[in-house]
Amino acid sequence: MIRRYGVGKRLSEMVTYHGFLYLAGQVAADPSADVKGQTEQILKQIDELLEEGGATKKGILTATIYLADINTFAQMNEAWDAWVPEGNPPARATVEAKLAKPEYKVEIQITACNGMSSHGHGHDHNH
Template identity: 35%
Template sequence: MERFEGNGRYHNVIRHNDLLFFSGQTATEAGNDLRGQTQMTLAKIDHLLEKYGSDRANILHADVYLREQEDVKVFNEVWDQWVPKGKEPTRACMIAKLGREPILVEIVIIAAVVGSKEK
């Protein structure tokens, strides 16, 4: 098992065998706009996937946390444009109080390493 980007409380990425486990990704620097936060969060996920040997097509599961029920429609519009058609992962979408007030969306993913062999 390899752990990356630790801060003393948690690691941002853990690789175990051919799986990557990512902590929750957010993008409050995008301002107080759900569409902007979602787009930036997904861009961060793209960066992390590439950095650790995967890509969007190899995401196995996503947990999506949104602050408000009415945010689901806008989130899905952005998500549907981002995720590769035919490669959609399993997904759960939850409405939750998030860790800090400015966070409107948080996404946790599990991905397979590109080129890994299924067992």
């Protein structure tokens, strides 16, 4: 069953299906912060969405990180490295991109799983 969270006209903040969690690109709620600060805010928002979907950051499969300026890579990584679960980093790509608003310096999109094939009904093996 497809479930949508934070549904707006244009997008949902998260869509879950068969134990997979697909998050919209997350940007900082307070974009006046620097790159490290924006990254910390985004990672906290990701933690909250994962919790809502029954997952933890250990279940993150992929992450795509968009930076308005690739020269801020080290600042973003300061926050990321402090947050990413040791021994369980996701597959990741980081690219420079023009973001939706000039004050946004970082956007992160992830896909995760909660370890359950069918929202906790372990008897569904017909994928």
